[in-house]
Amino acid sequence: MTSIEHGRAGHPTTRVGTAFEIEAPSPRAIRRQRALTHPGFLFGATVMLLTILVAVFAPLLTTYDPFAQDLTQRLIPPAWTAKGSWAHLLGTDGLGRDYLTRLIYGSRISLIVGFGAAAIAALVGGSLGLIGGYFGGRIDGLVMYFVNVKLAMPGVLVALSLISVFGGSVPVVVGVLGFLFWDRFAVVTRSVTQQIRVNDYVTAAEAVGASRLRIILGEILPNVMNHIIVIASLEMASAILVEAALSFLGLGIRPPTPSWGLMISEGRNFMFFEPYLVAIPGVAIFILVIAINMLGDGIRDITAPEGRN
Amino acid sequence: MIRFLVHRTMIAVLVALTVSIIGFALLRLSGDLASALAGDTAKPEQIAQTAHLYGLDRPLYIQYVDWAGKALRGDLGRSLFSNEPVSFLIGQRIGVTVQLSFMSLVFALAIAIPLGVLAATKPNSWLDRLALGLSVFGQAMPNFWFGLILIIVFGVVLRWLPISGSDHFANFILPTITLGTAIMPAIMRLTRTGMLDALDSDYIRMARAKGLSTGAVLFKHALRNAILPVVSLSAVSLGLLLGGSVIVESVFALNGIGFLAFQSILRTDFPVVQSIVVFVSFAYIGLTLLSDVINAYLDPRIRIG
Numbered sequence: 001m002t003s004i005e006h007g008r009a010g011h012p013t014t015r016v017g018t019a020f021e022i023e024a025p026s027p028r029a030i031r032r033q034r035a036l037t038h039p040g041f042l043f044g045a046t047v048m049l050l051t052i053l054v055a056v057f058a059p060l061l062t063t064y065d066p067f068a069q070d071l072t073q074r075l076i077p078p079a080w081t082a083k084g085s086w087a088h089l090l091g092t093d094g095l096g097r098d099y100l101t102r103l104i105y106g107s108r109i110s111l112i113v114g115f116g117a118a119a120i121a122a123l124v125g126g127s128l129g130l131i132g133g134y135f136g137g138r139i140d141g142l143v144m145y146f147v148n149v150k151l152a153m154p155g156v157l158v159a160l161s162l163i164s165v166f167g168g169s170v171p172v173v174v175g176v177l178g179f180l181f182w183d184r185f186a187v188v189t190r191s192v193t194q195q196i197r198v199n200d201y202v203t204a205a206e207a208v209g210a211s212r213l214r215i216i217l218g219e220i221l222p223n224v225m226n227h228i229i230v231i232a233s234l235e236m237a238s239a240i241l242v243e244a245a246l247s248f249l250g251l252g253i254r255p256p257t258p259s260w261g262l263m264i265s266e267g268r269n270f271m272f273f274e275p276y277l278v279a280i281p282g283v284a285i286f287i288l289v290i291a292i293n294m295l296g297d298g299i300r301d302i303t304a305p306e307g308r309n
Numbered sequence: 310m311i312r313f314l315v316h317r318t319m320i321a322v323l324v325a326l327t328v329s330i331i332g333f334a335l336l337r338l339s340g341d342l343a344s345a346l347a348g349d350t351a352k353p354e355q356i357a358q359t360a361h362l363y364g365l366d367r368p369l370y371i372q373y374v375d376w377a378g379k380a381l382r383g384d385l386g387r388s389l390f391s392n393e394p395v396s397f398l399i400g401q402r403i404g405v406t407v408q409l410s411f412m413s414l415v416f417a418l419a420i421a422i423p424l425g426v427l428a429a430t431k432p433n434s435w436l437d438r439l440a441l442g443l444s445v446f447g448q449a450m451p452n453f454w455f456g457l458i459l460i461i462v463f464g465v466v467l468r469w470l471p472i473s474g475s476d477h478f479a480n481f482i483l484p485t486i487t488l489g490t491a492i493m494p495a496i497m498r499l500t501r502t503g504m505l506d507a508l509d510s511d512y513i514r515m516a517r518a519k520g521l522s523t524g525a526v527l528f529k530h531a532l533r534n535a536i537l538p539v540v541s542l543s544a545v546s547l548g549l550l551l552g553g554s555v556i557v558e559s560v561f562a563l564n565g566i567g568f569l570a571f572q573s574i575l576r577t578d579f580p581v582v583q584s585i586v587v588f589v590s591f592a593y594i595g596l597t598l599l600s601d602v603i604n605a606y607l608d609p610r611i612r613i614g
Contacts, residue, residue, distance in 0.1 A: 148324045152597075153331065154552025154589040157570055161582050164574050165338060241451050245556050248453050249571065264454055275461050282454035289449040 034302045041298025047291030055107040062098065066105040066258045070096035078276055090280055093263070094270055099277070102258040103284055109259040110240045110288060113174055117239035118232045120178025125185025126228050130216050132186070133193025143190065147183050155180045156242065160251050168254040173243055180242065181235040188227050196223050226303040233296030237289045244285050260285050313605055321598045325591055329380070332587040333373050336579045385584040390576045395584045399566055406558070406565030409484055410550035414543060416489035417496055422539070425500025426527060429508060429535075440501065444494035456487040456560040473562035484561045488554060492546045499542055503535030510534075537608055544600030548593030 025033070035041055054061060073096040077084045084091060090099040132143030159176050166172045196202065197220065205215050244261030246252030253259035255266070260281040267277025343360035344351060351359070360366045364375065379386070385395035420443075428440035463483060464472035474480045507513060508531055516526045551566075558567035566585050573581035 145320070145323065145327075148320065149327045149331070152324055152328050152590045152593050154549075154555075154586060154593070156555055157552055157567075157582070157586055157589065158335070160555065160571070160574050161335060161579075161586070162338075164577070237449070241449075244451050245453050249556065249559060251574065261451075264451075264457070268457065271457060271461060272465050278454070278457050278461070282451060282458070285451045285454065286449050289451075290445060293445065293449055 031302050035298070038298050038301060040294040041302060044291045044293070044295030044298055047287060048295055051107050051288055051291075052111065054104055055111050058104045058108065061104055062101040064098035064101040066097065066101045067256050068097060072096065075270065075274055075277075077274065078280075081276075091274075091276060093266060093277060099263075099280060102263060103260070103281060106258040106260045106263060106281065106284070107288075109170065109253055109257065110243065110285070112170060113177065113243040114236040114240040114292070116174035117177035117181060117243075118236035120175065121181040121235055121239075122185050122228055122232050124179065125182030125187075126189050126224070128182070129186040129189025130193055130220060130224065133190040134197055134212070134216055134220065136194070140190070143186060147186050150183045156245070159242070159246065160249065163246060163251050168247075168252055170253065170257075173246065173252055177239045177242060181239060184231055184235065185228060188231055189224050192224050192227050193220055196220050226299075230296050230300045230303075233292055233299065237292040237296070240285065240289055240292070310605065314602065317598060317601055321594050325594050328590040328594070329377055329587050330373065332583050332590070333376060335586065336583040337369065380584075380587070386580040388573070388578050388581050390573070390578040390581075395581050398569060398581060399584060399588060402564055402566050402569050405563055406551060406554055406567060409481060409488065409554055409558070409563060409565060410547055412481055412485040413488035413492065413550055414547055416485050417493040417546070418543065420489075421493045421496035422500050422532075422536075425497045426504055426532060426535075428497075429501045429504030430527065432505065437501075440497060444497050447490045447494040450490065452487060452491050453556045453560050455490060456483065456557055459483045459487060460561075474564075480561070480563065484554075484557050484563055487560070488550060488557050492550065496539060496542055496546070499538055500535060503538055504531055507531040507535045537604060540607075541597075541600045541604060544596045545593075548589075548596045551592050552589040 070092075073088070073092050074094060075096075076088050076092045078091045078099075079086045079089050088098050088100070090103065093099055093102065128143050128146060132140040159180050162176050163172060166176075202215060202219050205219050210218070243252055243259070244264070247259045247261030248265040250265060253262055255262060263281040264278050267274070267281070271278045343363065343365045344356045357366075364372060367375075376386070383396055385399070387394055388398060391398075424436075424440045424443070428434075428437040431437055460472045460483065463470045470482055471477070471480050472483070504527075513526060513531055516530045521530075553567075554563075554565060555567035555571050557563070558565045559571045562568065566588070570582055570585045573579075573585070
């Protein structure tokens with residue numbers, strides 16, 4: 001009797017009869033395999049990682065100060081144009097600040113706002129969805145009523161008014177945007193929770209007397225987490241777009257903080273003569289948002305039970 | 310059907326009531342209304358006098374009932390900035406916003422539905438990829454930035470179209486493209502998914518088997534079923550457009566209620582902001598109610614279930 005060994009270290013093997021050992025790849029191995037062959041996921045993850053590195057190591061990447069004005073060096077176009085200079089790769093803005101430096105530091109604002117707002121929204125919406133989906137009945141009705149009220153309010157308008165009242169600091173913007181994007185978390189978490197609640201392992205946990213909190217956090221939440229992560233990535237992209245729009249309108253991040261939306265707003269005064277001032281930060285937002293969306297779609301494909309194309 | 314209608318309308322009224330309370334709270338949150346009304350140089354006695362004159366010294370819930378009662382009769386108060394009635398200001402500009410919203414929705418539907426149908430008929434073809442690419446593009450594009458780029462290209466470089474104002478039809482073209490591009494991806498994806506599901510069903514195989522032309526199968530049989538969720542999404546999108554045109558109207562200086570809301574926020578003219586928030590919410594609630602009724606009428610599963 002020979003046994004055929006296909007299993008590599010770390011992979012569980014299943015013994016069928018006594019003659020063969022058939023390898024059954026672990027869920028983690030399947031996911032890793034799917035991730036490495038998913039172009040959208042790879043692109044999204046790479047851009048995201050690079051942006052995080054740029055944001056963290058911003059001071060090491062540039063010799064300029066993002067706030068330092070030099071009026072003798074105003075409106076220098078990017079280096080590849082005729083009047084450009086290699087001292088300022090992406091040129092300078094209307095106050096003579098190095099544009100690349102402001103772009104690099106601006107990534108910090110976008111990432112902080114994106115992560116912060118998505119985290120708050122996930123916490124608020126996820127909790128409501130779990131509670132509504134698990135308890136059902138009147139409590140569920142109440143949750144859906146909150147969602148309906150939220151959906152009926154014009155979000156951007158309310159965000160603009162709140163920020164104009166509380167002032168345009170980073171924490172205020174993060175908080176306001178967090179409360180702008182929780183509805184989708186609530187809706188999806190609720191419907192997934194409703195599906196999971198009827199499973200045998202939840203009934204079993206109830207039977208052995210586990211507390212409701214323990215069932216929600218220990219049995220249901222881990223199964224909802226994939227969905228929450230996918231929505232978080234999509235809402236993070238939305239939050240970055242809305243932050244840019246609010247800052248562009250002058251009711252988001254306050255100058256002189258380098259935010260990409262604010263840079264477009266400041267460049268708008270010169271856009272007929274120096275369109276690069278508007279184009280460059282816009283392209284940066286566009287690429288980051290595309291990457292986050294692709295990352296989110298990728299995670300959804302990779303974690304979906306049957307895998308998708 | 311009657312039970313469904315009554316239930317759905319009750320929820321809508323309840324939501325509308327809550328929204329109006331939040332809208333009212335928004336105004337109070339914005340700071341001391343009496344001192345804003347009395348002016349910067351007012352003395353404390355004058356502020357107290359103003360508060361009494363406008364009834365701002367009464368309990369909040371009485372003020373709310375008073376405000377809501379007047380609002381129901383069309384009296385939304387006066388602008389702190391221009392002292393004109395808010396209902397007059399909104400009435401003056403709502404036409405522009407409604408026109409922009411409808412044009413954007415039509416633009417989005419005109420691209421999204423044919424593209425979604427064609428993409429679904431040939432999954433993973435170049436057409437499907439093009440549709441997917443367009444939807445990724447539309448979703449990731451910062452709206453206001455896309456507007457600016459359109460201004461630079463079509464208004465400044467090519468000089469084909471005007472870049473601001475709201476007097477002529479031509480003024481609406483660039484804003485329509487900007488807003489339409491933003492709402493197009495969701496409609497396209499929904500059409501595509503709906504069509505994929507419909508095309509996979511037995512009644513389509515039946516329709517094909519009895520020898521109907523491809524066009525008749527696609528547009529008469531499949532699209533009819535796939536379009537139901539698109540109807541709901543269109544109603545929701547229209548509601549979002551009414552409130553979400555703030556940014557685009559500001560970029561193109563279109564004189565609609567979004568631009569009015571933006572200017573009023575900058576001037577801390579909160580009676581106007583509050584009225585627009587409540588007005589847009591009510592429009593959204595009305596539109597979604599309407600779409601639910603249409604869907605229930607079209608689809609018996611909804612009104613019974």
